[in-house]
Amino acid sequence: QLLEQSPQFLSIQEGENLTVYCNSSSVFSSLQWYRQEPGEGPVLLIALYKAGELTSNGRLTAQFGITRKDSFLNISASIPSDVGIYFCAGRGGSNYKLTFGKGTLLTVNP
């Protein structure tokens, strides 16, 4: 079960909106978005459970695709502290393994 993320790198100006995408050929029972700051472990931002589900957490909005094979994460009005690596992660079938995408490195220029 592979999760493809795009873009791999993203550099934007403070105040801009951005979207990160996650796609797979496999079906996932749930999908999550994490953010990793330099020198730290990833931290959960949003978890998605239902097909088509749209969930918000402050300036962050994420949706789980109807087919349960894709998702996007949108960040509005970016600020410098949004920098980091954003990962999508999916749990498939009946196993306990969480598969991570390769990540999107975000930089926000003041």
Add this chain to the structure above:
Amino acid sequence: NAGVTQTPKFQVLKTGQSMTLQCAQDMNHEYMSWYRQDPGMGLRLIHYSVGAGITDQGEVPNGYNVSRSTTEDFPLRLLLAAPSQTSVYFCASSPTPEAEKLFFGSGTQLSVL
């Protein structure tokens, strides 16, 4: 509130040496796991455990051993370190195997020369 604690923070090994990366959690979580993070590769699961005495392999288990004798601790052993094992290692836990939120430690940066 310690959460997930990993030691050491940094380690340098020579090829062929052995070492144990320590991971402890104080949240009484059933599920614990080890990931390695390499540039451009994301996080890859090495081994995981759904409870004391129960462990299973992830996607990149070769060269690593684990055991889970207590709920709190989940050490990762490298028996014969190789340069290919140079990476940043993260331990993560969750209340149950099905729980969606993983709590990560702050990582161990390992270099094998």
